[in-house]
Amino acid sequence: MQAWYRSRALYDAVMKLVKAGRFEEALKLASGIPDGNVRSKAMTGIVVEMARSGADYREALERAIETALETKSSIKNLMGLAFEFMELGKFEDALYIAEHITDLPNRSKVQAEVALRLARRGELERAMKLIEDILDEDVKTWATSMLASEL
Structure with missing residues (x-):
């Protein structure tokens, strides 16, 4: 339980660094978060903010994907990351992230x-x-139906 509390404290510190635009420091600190899911959430927050701010986020994206894959909730974490990139209009990155989702229905949903x-x-x-x-x-049938209804 202490690891989770420590993880939350480190996450909060990482997010403060991110808000200050100190991405490299945030990445370094995030890599030391003990809880995998909290570490993955921190990495997602960093890479999304880097993308939003126009910073070069390619390496951070790779690290965020790797971190998500190391968790038990990897599919959920990767889907969350993909949807964050969709919100930014970065569709190629969202599709790239989807390639790492091993569950076919969830990859297809992205x-x-x-x-x-x-x-x-x-x-x-x-x-x-x-x-x-x-x-x-x-999912293909659903997407086709949704597409038809939006035209």
């Missing part, structure tokens, strides 16, 4: 959501291609 967001932006051809590439047939 791909479908990217496709629908692209369609809303007017990129219909690209959205259709993404939907066609979805391997989970149930």
